[in-house]
Amino acid sequence: MSDKNCKEVGKKTLFTIGEMARLFHMNIRTLRYYDEIGVLKPEYVNEETNYRYYSTVQFERLNTIKYLRALDVPLEKILIFLNEKEVSTILSIFEEQRERVLKKREQLSRIEKKITNRMEQIEAALTAPYGQVIVKQIPQREIVLLEKKITREEDLEPLIRDISKKTYLDDAIFLGKVGVSVSQEDLKNGEFKYFSSIFVILEDEDDFMNKDVVLQEGVYATVRYRGTHEEASSYYAMLLNYLMDSGLHIKGDSIEITMIDAGMTNDHNQYVTELQIPI
Template structure:
């Protein structure tokens, strides 16, 4: 019997794989893949031509597959459902998938918050009045800290790797949140060439539980400028002169964070760093 005769015989005509794909708005490769997995085998395969044919009897099964895939149910679970086709099996799939969706929603909400934070940080840096002292009252910020003395001559990237390794940090949390500090004593003595620590600001959305230190809540004299850590010295002097002239006293180590650097742009002229010195 020819393919043509077989298609026209019997109570229900058969559809070629191409016709089936067009009818259900699918790719032929997908139907072939479903055949390989065993979740939707052709009704008839011509032994001479190896052409695959489907019948209307399979429409309900394919609709079920498409529905479950639209809910992002894995193919393995769909296959298991057909092995144990029962309303309780379907209910179990729905309940498991709902839990998966709720988990993804939580993850997406965290990602959205992190993106929003970065947008606000970058937009603020791009529109800042560079070189102008601004007093800010900043909330407590949780950090992961590596206390180690180093200078600008040291490789900061290696120190970041040390920090990451010591605390098993996800590298994805680093962008725009790595900071260094000059000790309070060095600030008082006007020495800005040595740092006392390197840290990462940890946000709630990072999901990191082993935070080991904080940047204290309080008043900070701050300044943003074009450049990186190598350009910080005159801006430290600017902040210290402001505090002295205003009758304020330094209350802790500095906070020095490069907000826009080589991780975001190749244009050095667009690099932005912020210095913060706590005072009372």
Template sequence: MTEKVQQETGKRGLLTVGEMARLFHMNIRTLRYYDQLGILKPEYVNPETKYRYYSTNQFERMNTIKYLRALDVPLEKIASFFNEKDVNTMLSIFADQRERVLEKQRQLIQIERKLTNRMEQIQAALSAPYGQVTVKQLPQRELVLLEKDFTLADDLELLIRDLSRDHRLDEAIFLGKVGVSISQQDLEKNQIKRFSSIFLVLEAEDNFAESDGALPAASYATVQYQGTHQAAAPYYRLLLDYLAARGLKMTGDSVEITIIDWGMTNDSNKFVTELQIPFIAPKMLKF
């Protein structure tokens, strides 16, 4: 600080921008931004040097700003408060901010559930007994789907884009939840070279109200294997043989979901796909 500035600030009892910033443990750029917004303008600006100075009279205003910012109140609302400084205005700001906080809490809870679901799914896939048929009792699963005949020769990514566009879906909800189906009729004929639909399994946390249908709650013969859709054929035959050998009646289309693929890893040895076929078991049959 030059001697001239020291004399000027001492005489007026003013603080430079740097001194004000140090006193309130903040960045000089933040003070300049507050000045631009009009929520904390300097007490005095030297007309010759354009240096800005603050006074102790502004400390209360600064404390209010820091308090509201600690509550994550937007700067626009802080500016609005100073334009109409009143207890009711402050109460309104608090009420609005509480709603914002509660909404963030709801969003964070949903994110935590989605993370937990995905982690459990991936961990189960990494430790699965590959190539071994397992019977699972699965709950009803809501879907959005695109009913269309296609084969592996078609570009699945383009079909996924069609599904996304038709339903105005958020791309962030796709990872690990896109599946394809082979119709029950084709499975019964042992025809496993074409698909009848592509779908997205919806979770409650996706906040998507309009589903196209649902996979029913049922018993499913399932198998997980290391590979993607291209490697599915022998595992379909494994499931069909399993059902036939036990006299189990197929009750719907297959479910084929790649749990781990290029979206998660560059190591193709860690790719995991699961096949599921719903069935009805004789009442006395035990697993």
């Protein structure tokens, strides 16, 4: 029988690494790696050819490895168990793995919620009437704030990085959640050239503890338009005219959020920005 095929050594039937891989529906590279780290050593290695051979005695060990890997148990934990083969060890591994799974489930639940939030925001941005003033109640929002006078022409990205660096916020949460404000004084004077602050809106799913600033719940006069911050002036004028005609008064700084921006599309015509003025 060829050295590359199933053979008998010392009355044991041995299987080549290729046969072992086929029997257990595995990759040969995985079996070589298991050999390398000591999780599953071959029964016999031909010193001349360096071919690896496995016996049926190792089938149970490999079944155990595959079972534990299916439960996402790390290989180092599997090796500990296989070296000890104690019931208390496997129970400890199962308990630890269950805790990992529960934490992973919580993490996936947060991810699902974040995806849902973002989808709803994008769908709302795409379907909302543009250039139309809408007065609406907006709930309290928690934010991370950087108060700084900024021109509309200024690149906001370095400032966003400043917020990330100073607060240790995960950069992954910034997409579609960065806003800027025009001060109440500038709004009353009809000046829209400067921002008074830049901020990031936080969600519960962001799991950020230092939520020390809030945008108060209240009634806002809002308008959405296709475009970026640079095109906001005429829409601010629209909002202010509406407030004047309606006898309403500005209660605080504006909120200006680009709901669809360069992070989502290269087409500037698809950008959507919303202006909000508390009244």
